Amino acid sequence: MTDALSCWRCGASLAQLSLPLSRLEECPDCSNYLHVCRMCGYFDPNVAKSCREDDAEEVKEKERANFCDYFKPSSGAYDAAITTAEQRARGQLDTLFGDAAEQADAAAADDSLQEAQSLFGNGKKSD
Numbered sequence: 001m002t003d004a005l006s007c008w009r010c011g012a013s014l015a016q017l018s019l020p021l022s023r024l025e026e027c028p029d030c031s032n033y034l035h036v037c038r039m040c041g042y043f044d045p046n047v048a049k050s051c052r053e054d055d056a057e058e059v060k061e062k063e064r065a066n067f068c069d070y071f072k073p074s075s076g077a078y079d080a081a082i083t084t085a086e087q088r089a090r091g092q093l094d095t096l097f098g099d100a101a102e103q104a105d106a107a108a109a110d111d112s113l114q115e116a117q118s119l120f121g122n123g124k125k126s127d
Helices: 080-118
Strands: none
Touching: none
């Protein structure tokens, strides 16, 4: 069964890990926790609480390690389409905010430093 398991986040093979997965077990490639709702066979975002196990307590954060007693690792947890969409969205955000925001922050920090230095007489005075 472990041969078919792959990480829910990156798709890396988990064949070297032994079952049952511990609560804090991490993917050897991406270091994300594996005992999470997204990795479970009962996970289904189309049902109430995103879980098909009626007796399971609700877990709010589906991508964080949890203590669910009903956890059963799923071999089909990795979805390449979700990962691709996430990477595309992050790329668009970086394009929109990434470099420009960092440059604006650096320029504002330089201006503040110059103002402080001129205020205390430790730097060059501006005209």
